[in-house]
Amino acid sequence: MEIKTLSQPSFRTQLRALYVIARKDWKVFWRYPLNAVSNIFQPIIWITPVYFMGKAFSTNGQALGFAAYSGTGDYMSFILLGTVLSNFILTVFWGMGYALKSDMDAGVLESNWLTPVSRLLILVGRTLTSLLTTAITSTVMLVIAGLLFGFKPTGNTLAAFLTAIPMLIGLYGFGFAFAGIVLLMREANTLVDVSSFLVQGFSGSNFPVQSLPSWLIPIALALPLTYGLDAVRGWVLQTRTILPLNVEIVLLIVSMFVMLWFGAWVFYKVEKRVRSLGTLGQH
Amino acid sequence: MQTTLSPQSLGRPGFRSDLGALWAVVRREWTIFRRYPSWIIALLIWPLIFPMMYILTARALAGPDGSGLNVFIQTTGATDFIGYIVIGTTVWMWQNIVLWDIGFALRNEQMRGTLESNWLSPTWRFSFLLGQSGPQIISMFTFFSITALEFGLFFGVRLNGSIWMILLMMLAAIPAIYGLGFAFASLVITVKEANAFVFLIRGLVMIFCGITFPISILPGWMQSIAKWMPQSYLIHGMRAAAFSNAGITELLPDLLPLLGFGLIWLVVGYFTFLWMERRARRTGAIGQY
Numbered sequence: 001m002e003i004k005t006l007s008q009p010s011f012r013t014q015l016r017a018l019y020v021i022a023r024k025d026w027k028v029f030w031r032y033p034l035n036a037v038s039n040i041f042q043p044i045i046w047i048t049p050v051y052f053m054g055k056a057f058s059t060n061g062q063a064l065g066f067a068a069y070s071g072t073g074d075y076m077s078f079i080l081l082g083t084v085l086s087n088f089i090l091t092v093f094w095g096m097g098y099a100l101k102s103d104m105d106a107g108v109l110e111s112n113w114l115t116p117v118s119r120l121l122i123l124v125g126r127t128l129t130s131l132l133t134t135a136i137t138s139t140v141m142l143v144i145a146g147l148l149f150g151f152k153p154t155g156n157t158l159a160a161f162l163t164a165i166p167m168l169i170g171l172y173g174f175g176f177a178f179a180g181i182v183l184l185m186r187e188a189n190t191l192v193d194v195s196s197f198l199v200q201g202f203s204g205s206n207f208p209v210q211s212l213p214s215w216l217i218p219i220a221l222a223l224p225l226t227y228g229l230d231a232v233r234g235w236v237l238q239t240r241t242i243l244p245l246n247v248e249i250v251l252l253i254v255s256m257f258v259m260l261w262f263g264a265w266v267f268y269k270v271e272k273r274v275r276s277l278g279t280l281g282q283h
Numbered sequence: 284m285q286t287t288l289s290p291q292s293l294g295r296p297g298f299r300s301d302l303g304a305l306w307a308v309v310r311r312e313w314t315i316f317r318r319y320p321s322w323i324i325a326l327l328i329w330p331l332i333f334p335m336m337y338i339l340t341a342r343a344l345a346g347p348d349g350s351g352l353n354v355f356i357q358t359t360g361a362t363d364f365i366g367y368i369v370i371g372t373t374v375w376m377w378q379n380i381v382l383w384d385i386g387f388a389l390r391n392e393q394m395r396g397t398l399e400s401n402w403l404s405p406t407w408r409f410s411f412l413l414g415q416s417g418p419q420i421i422s423m424f425t426f427f428s429i430t431a432l433e434f435g436l437f438f439g440v441r442l443n444g445s446i447w448m449i450l451l452m453m454l455a456a457i458p459a460i461y462g463l464g465f466a467f468a469s470l471v472i473t474v475k476e477a478n479a480f481v482f483l484i485r486g487l488v489m490i491f492c493g494i495t496f497p498i499s500i501l502p503g504w505m506q507s508i509a510k511w512m513p514q515s516y517l518i519h520g521m522r523a524a525a526f527s528n529a530g531i532t533e534l535l536p537d538l539l540p541l542l543g544f545g546l547i548w549l550v551v552g553y554f555t556f557l558w559m560e561r562r563a564r565r566t567g568a569i570g571q572y
Contacts, residue, residue: 034479045486050340052496053368056358057344057351065346075344194328201336207343 009116017117021125029133039137043083044145050079050206051149070208070233071240076149081236082205083145084138085164085229089200091130092171094192097182099126110280119271120264123179124172153236160235163249166256167228173259180270183280204229209242224255304406308414316418326422330430331437334372337495338365338438359497361526366440370521371494373430374514377423378460379485385464386481388415390471399569409556412468416461427453448524448534452517455538458545459513465552469559473568488514513544 029035054063054075067073100123103109112122142151178192185191202209202216203225212220220226221242231248234241241248274280341364345352352364361367389411392398401411434440442449463484470480488494491505492514498506509515520537523529531538563569 038479038482041486042482045482045489048490049337049371049495052493052500053337053341054344055500056496057341057355059354063344063351065349065351066344068346068348068350069343079340194332197332197336201332201339206336207340211343211347212339213342 014117014121017115018121018125018128021122022128025126025129026132029129036133036137039087039133040141040144043087043141044148047076047079047083047145047149047206051076066208069211072237074150074152074237077151077153077237078208078233078239079206080142080145080149080151081153081233082229084142085232086200086205087134087138087141088131088164088168089171089203089205089225090196091134092127092168093174093199094178094196095127095130096123096175096179097192099123100179100182113280120176120267123176123267127172127175155234155236155238157236160232163231163235163252164228166249166252167225167232170224170228170252170256170259173256173261173263176260176263177266180267183274184270199223199225202226208239224252224259227251227255300405301407301410304404305410305414308410309417312415312418316422326426326429327433329376330373330426331433333376334369334434337368337372341365341368341495358500361522363440363526365434365438366442366526367522368495369430369434369440370525371492371518373427374456374492374518374521375485375488375494376426378463378488378514379481380423380426381419381460381464382467382481382484384419385412385415385461386467386471388412389468393472393569402563402569408560409553412465412556416464420457420461424453442525444524444526444528445530448529448531449521451531452520452524452534452537452541455541455545456513456517459517459541459548462545462548462550462552466548466555469552469555472559473562488512491515492518494518513541513548516541516544 054066055061057063057065058073062073063075064073066075066078070078072078100109103112113119145151181191200206202212202220203223204220209217209220209226209230227242227248230239230241230243231245231252233239234245234248243251341355345355345364355364356362359367389398392401392411402408431440431442467480467484474480491501491509492498492512493501493509498509498515498519501509516537520529520534520541523537524534527533
C-alpha cells in the first residue's frame, strides 16, 4: 500500500497545504471584523480630500485641466479605479513580505519553513485569503464611494478584468523579491511604507502619469504597473492611454514572465543565504 | 546638640521631586529617541512624500495649460497651491504623529511591562505623559523645519508672511493637539486596542479640516462640524500667516478659538487621565494587557 503524506510531497499535498494556509488566514481575518470595516473606509477617507480639492479646480463640476491630461474630466472615477487596483497591488506586492514578518514576530516562521512545502507556495498561500477579502472590501468600498462621489464606468469591464490578470500575476514576482528582502533585513516597515507610497504614486494610482514633472516620467514609464493601471482605465473609463491598448497588454504579459522569473530567483538566492547564516529564527 | 533632619525623599513627594520625575521621563524619552536613528530617515522622507501625492494630483487637476489652477486661485485666493497643500498635510501629520506617540505612550509602557512599576513610584503620574511631550514637541519642530527646507529647495515654496506669526499659530495649537493626545492616551489604556480610534480621529481631520481645500467648499453641515475642530483654525491661520502676510489682528479669529479649544482639550485630557487612574486602581487594569 502506498502512503501519501506531506513528507512525500505530491501535487495534491501541495494543494492541501495551500488550502490550509488560506483557511487559517480566513479565520484570523474574520476574528477582527473591525479590520474589514477599516479596509472599506480607510481608502474613502484618503480620497475625500482629493474629491474636495478637485472641486476647487473644477468649473461647473468639470475638471478641464485633468481632462486635458487623461481624456476624462471624471477625476473621481479615475481615482476610485486607481484606489481599487492599488488595494490589490498592496495585497500581492507587500502582503507576502508582511506575512513573513508577522510569522517571524509570532515565532512560527522557522517551523513553517521545516515543512516539506514549496517556499514560494507558502508565500502564494498567504495572499489567497487577502485577495478574496480585498475583492469583498473593495467592492463594498466602490459601492459606498460611488454613492458618495459618483463612479461612472462607461467601457468594457470584462476586458479590464482580463487585462488586470497578467498585471497581478506579474506582481507576485515583485512580491517574491520583496519577501526575500524581508527575510534578510527582518525589519522592513520603513522600507515597505516608503516604497509602497512611491510605487503607487509613480505608477499613477491617483493621477495620469503624463502630468508628472518631466524628470519623473521615465521612472513612471519604467514601472510595468503604470501600463496595467493605464490599460484598465483605458478599458473601463475610455481614457487616453500612454501607448495603444494592445501594446500595453503585450508589455504586461512580457513583464509578467520576467518579473516572476526574477522575483523567484532573488527569493531563492536570499533564502539560501539566510539558511546558511542561520538567521531565519531571529527577528 | 540635637539636629532635626527634614528628609525630602521621593517617598514624601514635593514640587521639586515632581519636577525631578518629569525631567527623568524627558531624559529617558530623549535617550530612546536617539537610540533608533531610523527616525532620522523617516524625518527626512515623510515630510516630502506624504504631501507629494496630493501635490501631484493637484498638478494633474491644474492641467497642462494651468486652466484648472486659475479656478483654484479664484476659489482659494492662494497662488501657490503647493504651499497651500503642504500646510494642510503637515498639520494632519502633526496630529497623526501625536496620536501615535503620545496616545500610545502609556500603552507602550504597558506592553514593555514597566507601567505598573512606574505607577507604584510616589511621583506625579501625569508627568509620565507630560514628560513624553517635551522630546516629541522638539522632534515635531525639527520635522516642520525639514518640511519648510525641503519644499523650499525642491519645489520653490516661499513664505510671504512672518515666520513669527506662523510660530505663534503653532504654539497656540500645542494645547489642543497635545490635550487630545492626553485624553487619547488614557482611553487607550482603558480599551487596550485603539488603532481604529486613531484612524477615526485622523480621518475626521482629513475630511473636515480642509487639508487640501478651503472649508468654504464643503457642504453646510460639514462646515458646521469643521468649526468644532481646532485643526481647521490652525490650518486656516497658518495659511494666512504664511502666504497672506497676516498680522496678529487678522489672525485673532483663528487664534482665539484655537486657544479656547486648547484649554478645553487640556482639561478634558487631564480629567480623563484622573478618571483612568482611579479606574485602574479599582480594577487593576494597569497590569493587564
